[in-house]
Amino acid sequence: MLEKKGYKVVSIRDKKACDEIVVGSVDCAQSVISAEYPFMPLSNAGRAYSEYQKTKIFLQDGFID
Numbered sequence: 001m002l003e004k005k006g007y008k009v010v011s012i013r014d015k016k017a018c019d020e021i022v023v024g025s026v027d028c029a030q031s032v033i034s035a036e037y038p039f040m041p042l043s044n045a046g047r048a049y050s051e052y053q054k055t056k057i058f059l060q061d062g063f064i065d
Contacts, residue, residue, distance in 0.1 A: 017036070020029035049057075 017029045017032045020026070020032060
C-alpha cells in the first residue's frame with residue numbers, strides 16, 4: 001500500500017507501523033513502534049579540552065564568563 005504512494009519501506013516492522021497509520025489506527029501504530037523500537041537514551045561522553053584549548057577560548061571570549 002505504501003509502495004504505491006512512492007514511500008520506501010525499510011523493513012517489515014516499519015511496514016506494520018506505517019500500515020496502521022494509513023488505515024487510521026494511530027494507537028496501534030504507536031504500540032508497534034513502542035514495542036519494536038524502545039527508547040534508549042544515549043550517554044554523554046563529556047568534553048576533554050586541554051589547558052591550551054581552554055585558555056585560547058577564554059581569550060577569544062574576552063574574559064567574559
